[in-house]
Amino acid sequence: MKGYRTNIMVCAGTNCISNKSWEVKEALEAEIAKRGLEDEILVVPTGCVGFCAVGPIIIVQPEGIFYQSVKVSDVSHLVEEHFLKGKLVKSLMYVPPGEKEPIPKMKDIVFFRDQRLIALRSRGMINPERIEEYIGLDGYKALAKALTSMTPEEVIEEVKASGLRGRGGAGFPTGLKWESRKKAKDYPKYVICNADEGDPGAFMDRSIIEADPHSVIEGMAIGAYAIGASYGYIYTRVEYPLAIKRMEWAIQQAREYGLLGENIFGTGFNFNMGIFKGAGAFVCGETTSLVTSIEGRAPEPRQRPPRTELWNKPTVINNVETWANVPAIILEGAEWFSQIGTETSKGTKVFSLAGKINNAGLIEVPMGITLREMVYKIGGGIPNEKKFKAVQTGGPSGGCIPESLLDLPVDYERLTEAGAMMGSGGMIVMDENTCMVDVAKYFLEFLRDESCGKCSSCREGISAMLEIVTNICQGKGREGDIEFLEELGAAVTDTSLCGLGQSAPNPVLSTIRYFRDEYEAHIQERRCPAGVCKELIQYSINPEICTGCLLCVKTCPNEAIVGEKKRPQTINLDKCIKCGVCFEVCKFKAVVIT
Amino acid sequence: MDKLDEILSKYKDTKGALIPILQEVQEGFGYLPKDVMVRIAKDLKIPVSRVYGVATFYAQFYLAPYGKYTIRVCRGTACHIQGAKKVLSAIKNITGLEEGETSQDLRFTLETVSCLGACALAPIMMINKDYFGKMTPQKAATILRRYREE
Ligand SMILES: Cc1cc2nc3c(=O)[nH]c(=O)nc-3n(C[C@H](O)[C@H](O)[C@H](O)COP(=O)(O)O)c2cc1C
Numbered sequence: 136m137k138g139y140r141t142n143i144m145v146c147a148g149t150n151c152i153s154n155k156s157w158e159v160k161e162a163l164e165a166e167i168a169k170r171g172l173e174d175e176i177l178v179v180p181t182g183c184v185g186f187c188a189v190g191p192i193i194i195v196q197p198e199g200i201f202y203q204s205v206k207v208s209d210v211s212h213l214v215e216e217h218f219l220k221g222k223l224v225k226s227l228m229y230v231p232p233g234e235k236e237p238i239p240k241m242k243d244i245v246f247f248r249d250q251r252l253i254a255l256r257s258r259g260m261i262n263p264e265r266i267e268e269y270i271g272l273d274g275y276k277a278l279a280k281a282l283t284s285m286t287p288e289e290v291i292e293e294v295k296a297s298g299l300r301g302r303g304g305a306g307f308p309t310g311l312k313w314e315s316r317k318k319a320k321d322y323p324k325y326v327i328c329n330a331d332e333g334d335p336g337a338f339m340d341r342s343i344i345e346a347d348p349h350s351v352i353e354g355m356a357i358g359a360y361a362i363g364a365s366y367g368y369i370y371t372r373v374e375y376p377l378a379i380k381r382m383e384w385a386i387q388q389a390r391e392y393g394l395l396g397e398n399i400f401g402t403g404f405n406f407n408m409g410i411f412k413g414a415g416a417f418v419c420g421e422t423t424s425l426v427t428s429i430e431g432r433a434p435e436p437r438q439r440p441p442r443t444e445l446w447n448k449p450t451v452i453n454n455v456e457t458w459a460n461v462p463a464i465i466l467e468g469a470e471w472f473s474q475i476g477t478e479t480s481k482g483t484k485v486f487s488l489a490g491k492i493n494n495a496g497l498i499e500v501p502m503g504i505t506l507r508e509m510v511y512k513i514g515g516g517i518p519n520e521k522k523f524k525a526v527q528t529g530g531p532s533g534g535c536i537p538e539s540l541l542d543l544p545v546d547y548e549r550l551t552e553a554g555a556m557m558g559s560g561g562m563i564v565m566d567e568n569t570c571m572v573d574v575a576k577y578f579l580e581f582l583r584d585e586s587c588g589k590c591s592s593c594r595e596g597i598s599a600m601l602e603i604v605t606n607i608c609q610g611k612g613r614e615g616d617i618e619f620l621e622e623l624g625a626a627v628t629d630t631s632l633c634g635l636g637q638s639a640p641n642p643v644l645s646t647i648r649y650f651r652d653e654y655e656a657h658i659q660e661r662r663c664p665a666g667v668c669k670e671l672i673q674y675s676i677n678p679e680i681c682t683g684c685l686l687c688v689k690t691c692p693n694e695a696i697v698g699e700k701k702r703p704q705t706i707n708l709d710k711c712i713k714c715g716v717c718f719e720v721c722k723f724k725a726v727v728i729t
Numbered sequence: 730m731d732k733l734d735e736i737l738s739k740y741k742d743t744k745g746a747l748i749p750i751l752q753e754v755q756e757g758f759g760y761l762p763k764d765v766m767v768r769i770a771k772d773l774k775i776p777v778s779r780v781y782g783v784a785t786f787y788a789q790f791y792l793a794p795y796g797k798y799t800i801r802v803c804r805g806t807a808c809h810i811q812g813a814k815k816v817l818s819a820i821k822n823i824t825g826l827e828e829g830e831t832s833q834d835l836r837f838t839l840e841t842v843s844c845l846g847a848c849a850l851a852p853i854m855m856i857n858k859d860y861f862g863k864m865t866p867q868k869a870a871t872i873l874r875r876y877r878e879e
Pocket residue numbers: 300301302303304305306307329330331332333334417418419420421422452453454455457458559633634635
């Protein structure tokens with residue numbers, strides 16, 4: 136990046152792209168060229184910066200000025216003011232809720248201040264499509280160090296001593312996994328990066344690849360050296376076109392630089408890798424199915440042992456974030472890493488915050504931080520002054536954590552004790568308008584669709600649980616349903632072959648554990664306290680508030696709203712299909728749910 | 730049919746190439762015609778049932794032609810919590826399609842997907858390669874009108 140006085144980093148993560156950041160980037164380039172600044176200012180597309188809720192995001196470096204919600208129509212003004220006159224554009228800056236003064240610098244914004252970046256260490260700083268920028272931030276130094284000054288045993292010892300545990304689910308100690316595959320004397324060996332990211336509502340793995348693909352390649356090369364592997368696969372989904380494109384590009388550049396291929400750093404170590412595009416099945420993220428899928432068959436989990444071996448050869452599978460941590464550990468040392476976190480969970484964890492939360496986005500925090508800090512401090516709390524109800528972690532294998540446990544320090548053991556799990560780090564916040572029985576139903580539907588059907592306990596068990604929960608949502612619940620769900624859940628867990636079935640009852644069991652009263656309201660009173668379950672609610676219009684503006688009448692898909700102009704309207708319950716459109720469009724909050 | 734031969738010869742020496750082959754065939758043909766699947770099976774010397782099994786297991790493969798515009802509605806957790814169901818029913822209402830269906834004029838195909846990776850802007854809808862965030866039933870109606878009239 137020599138020669139440029141300023142770099143404009145434009146976020147090109149998926150959330151910002153959805154908000155038209157690519158158009159903003161092009162407009163910036165055009166405007167800068169028009170003003171003759173193209174030799175001084177460079178526009179750089181980056182991966183997700185993290186504060187996705189307020190995208191598209193632009194960071195002006197080296198000063199670190201943070202601009203948010205930038206639209207194409209803002210570009211000409213921005214270039215004129217900031218880059219020609221040297222004046223900051225206040226209207227595009229972040230203003231903390233309830234305050235008036237905007238905060239110019241990224242590092243001073245609370246959302247960023249309390250994070251600690253290891254896996255996301257280069258986020259927003261480099262162009263993911265240029266290997267030179269990764270190398271400029273000490274990229275591939277850890278690989279050089281490992282290859283030229285450490286034995287494979289020493290690399291494994293370092294990873295073991297760091298306390299790094301798998302970031303993809305179960306939290307298995309990474310060093311131990313490597314050690315067991317190092318001992319196997321059967322070649323060739325493989326390393327695999329699990330980028331299937333099956334948790335619907337998590338986007339950290341794709342974001343790491345989109346923002347910093349080389350950190351994953353470097354981690355895998357180090358792991359390959361440690362166990363003696365010569366080939367690596369990145370298993371990702373076709374639904375992630377941007378991640379795939381950036382990874383393909385990164386692999387090619389690494390080859391050109393001799394960082395992949397034969398005789399890397401002149402040490403005689405050979406390692407190459409490729410991408411495998413799997414698709415659209417949750418169970419593919421489970422290691423034995425993943426391997427089956429790469430072998431070209433429909434992925435059915437296999438009984439373990441035999442282990443998760445590709446083509447029956449020793450194979451190490453780790454999650455994207457796990458791999459991305461490895462170069463930092465080798466470079467900075469196990470001691471540095473193990474000082475961060477809790478007794479049993481070292482380092483940091485990346486979480487994707489979504490749902491009913493103000494600062495939805497991607498955060499990386501030290502293990503041991505409380506859920507409360509994540510939700511209220513970094514996450515900025517719940518929108519529209521609603522009341523917090525639960526946070527769901529661990530995806531379809533995880534559980535919901537209630538308000539009473541918000542001070543729980545986040546680590547693998549604590550989350551499991553609470554009936555949830557770390558999982559890959561998806562964190563969905565729910566408020567008083569979220570029905571927990573409906574959430575349980577949602578996960579069961581997802582799991583029913585995703586079960587491979589090989590074992591009857593998983594296939595039939597999930598369907599049976601779904602039927603009961605659906606009945607409860609429809610007001611057809613019966614006394615004893617809750618207890619039956621608990622029994623059934625325990626049976627499914629005990630008798631299923633793979634992790635999908637074994638953990639499938641978790642969302643139901645954890646919502647029963649903490650929100651039993653909501654189940655009871657559905658069953659005993661035929662009432663959905665959150666106002667979600669269609670069969671148990673009614674829409675009506677409060678005549679005291681209704682102004683007769685007729686907006687709801689125009690938007691109702693079923694002509695269910697009647698009344699005279701400028702007079703309060705009423706809903707014809709026989710025609711109402713409970714779509715909720717009137718509730719949403721009414722500006723006066725005259726539509727009520729009972 | 731030489732397009733198929735090209736793809737097959739490209740993967741001649743690759744182990745476990747069935748899925749990549751199907752992906753490229755779909756890219757080329759738009760979907761997986763039956764006779765093509767038979768030829769792939771022959772070429773790879775595997776049973777047709779296995780090709781068929783893989784093609785039906787993965788959500789990404791289409792066994793019939795699909796519309797000019799594929800509407801993908803996210804049914805992931807973040808989108809569900811933010812009201813994706815209401816958006817989906819509005820879209821069903823407007824297009825007259827159920828999930829997995831293609832309109833007769835081959836204009837729209839409607840699908841639901843697990844997560845589109847833009848969860849911070851939930852609920853999300855995608856039409857071909859364009860994302861639409863923070864959807865509501867009304868917004869969906871406005872957007873669809875554009876694609877319909879175009
Ligand atoms: C149904 C199911 C789905 C899974 N999906 C993923 C996934 O999408 N990504 C992932 O990294 N791990 C997933 N896992 C966990 C993997 O089986 C495995 O534990 C992990 O990839 C190992 O890497 P780690 O030790 O670095 O976490 C899944 C497990 C199960 C049972």
